[in-house]
Amino acid sequence: MTTDFDHAADVARQYDKDRYLSALLAPEEHRPALMTLYAFSAEIARIRELVSEPLPGEVRLQWWRDLLEGTEHGAVASNPVANALLQTIDRYRLPRQSLVAMTEARVFDLYNDQMPRLNDLEGYAGETVSGVIQLASLILNGGEDPGTATAAGHAGVAYALTGLMRALPWHASRRQIYLPKDVCVRHNLDPESLFKGDTTPELKAVLAEMRGHVRHHLGRVRQVAADVPAACDAAFLPLILVEPFLKKLEAPGFDPLKQTAEISQLRRQWLLWRASGKVFRKL
Structure with a gap:
């Protein structure tokens, strides 16, 4: 059965191959979390490729910011990377503000x-x-x-x-x-x-x-x-x-x-x- 972490690893492999390969060389116990982090980074980095105008891109980035800041999202259950990211944050006590800062910086990419x-x-x-x-x-x-x-x-x-x-x-x-x-x-x-x-x-x-x-x-x-x-x-x-x-x-x-x-x-x-x-x- 494919898990949310398996899906995150597939995203990392497809869109960030070098980090994916580096994660394969990390201790096995931490690989799912690394793959999830890299998948999240890849997802927000490629938003410009998925939209035709900046505004829809800003909406997508805002979705991630809301998720990280604790706003409820009905669609989270259908987003494997988001699910895996929340679990990774909890397990490793990752500072959410660092992840929010990544989404805010990516607004520049849209223009x-x-x-x-x-x-x-x-x-x-x-x-x-x-x-x-x-x-x-x-x-x-x-x-x-x-x-x-x-x-x-x-x-x-x-x-x-x-x-x-x-x-x-x-x-x-x-x-x-x-x-x-x-x-x-x-x-x-x-x-x-x-x-x-x-x-x-x-x-x-x-x-x-x-x-x-x-x-x-x-x-x-x-x-x-x-x-x-x-x-x-x-x-x-x-x-x-x-x-x-x-x-x-x-x-x-x-x-x-x-x-x-x-x-x-x-x-x-x-x-x-x-x-x-x-x-x-x-x-």
């Missing part, structure tokens, strides 16, 4: 406004990705504070910024821009050139700076790695893919608006497996 500043982008990454890493660490530590907030903060920013650069062709095709305005202004990048598909020297300069920020945050993760309990290793495991993706993004001849930086599924699985249990030594 085509440019990210104003680098600090705003890092804040967005902190709410949407660092929060997932911190909650995963809490799950892996049996619901007790693992002291990983700083490491999770930097890891989430590095992982999120890399993902956004990889998704640049897709975002540009729908006039969505996460590259911060202050960074674009610093390098004289006109956002309209992205929407036209023009890979200009100005765009390359912006992306070079963004890769530098990613590596800065990776360095900060390494500095605090000793503070991360071994039990939380799997929460940080997807971070092992960041540097390989960065190398793809900066390879000679790579066009960031016409190509997507990819690593074969087999190699990604191998990288994750090889780093399992020793992720910080492999960064």
